[in-house]
Amino acid sequence: MKKYEQIVEDIEAYIHDNELAQGTRLSSVESYAAHYQVSKSTIIKAMDILEKKGAIFQQRGSGVFVRRQRRKGYxxxxxxxxxxxxxxxxxxxxxxxxxxxxxxxxxxxxxxxxxxxxxxxxxxxxxxxxxxxxxxxxxxxxxxxxxxxxxxxxxxxxxxxxxxxxxxxxxxxxxxxxxxxxxxxxxxxxxxxxxxxxxxxxxxxxxxxxxxxxxxxxxxxxxxxxxxxxxxxx
Structure with a gap:
């Protein structure tokens, strides 16, 4: 598994396991890059995937936020x-x-x-x-x-x-x-x-x-x- 794929899985699990509410702000790109010891571009790629999967939304200049969790069973x-x-x-x-x-x-x-x-x-x-x-x-x-x-x-x-x-x-x-x-x-x-x-x-x-x-x-x-x-x- 590539590093950005592992980061995607980790963040998805963190959101799910902690039942984070809609609008919860996540760590910054810089913080994730330091935590995983990877480049900012790797974190940005992971965030783009998470956004496409509907797990987060990004606001330019404001940060990364949790998107509303989907209804169970769908x-x-x-x-x-x-x-x-x-x-x-x-x-x-x-x-x-x-x-x-x-x-x-x-x-x-x-x-x-x-x-x-x-x-x-x-x-x-x-x-x-x-x-x-x-x-x-x-x-x-x-x-x-x-x-x-x-x-x-x-x-x-x-x-x-x-x-x-x-x-x-x-x-x-x-x-x-x-x-x-x-x-x-x-x-x-x-x-x-x-x-x-x-x-x-x-x-x-x-x-x-x-x-x-x-x-x-x-x-x-x-x-x-x-x-x-x-x-x-x-």
Missing amino acids: VSLLTNRGFTEELKDFAVTTQLLKLELMKPTEEVMLNLKLSGEDEVYYVERLRDIDGNRLCIEASYFPKKIVTYLNSEIAEGSIFNYLTEGLKLNISFADIYLHVDTLNEEQGEKLQLHAGAPALFVEQVVYLGTGEPFDYSKLTYHYQHSKFFVQAINF
Whole structure:
């Protein structure tokens, strides 16, 4: 983990563990630089990331302040951190339905910029929150980047495995949303009837190099899923 990433984690944990209120002023850039024995530019980079994540806001000439904490149980639509991290205060469980190495379909090749000669890991999982069905998650990972996956990894946090085990630098994502109704198979998996409404999300996640490495489709239970977006720079 890079130093600025560790600083981001430390400050997030400090805000969360101390339940800091909206508007609480944090230490100055100079103080953090001295504490971590890093350059001011490293601290500024960490602060910019925290601001984009909605943890803080910065006022030129005044300092850095805590932003209002999000409501409990809401999933950010603009995060790449995975459910385990997003909902760490809840009992999030995973049921692995399928894990296989396969050739990509045309749709997968288009989204992951692959050829027919490439292989992808296909992972299908059910995610529950506090005993309630949250979503169906179907993901494709190119084997040339995600070189190995097994059931133990897929039943846990794939995000942690990618960032800590494979040391991948996850950078940004394209996210597409639409509302539709469930077919019979989807309804059975979400414990709903066919024709029930659902939020369908497609996302393509990229490395810092701009290379796509994760194409996922998520189908959310309309009664058990809540979302938020924190906007900046209006």
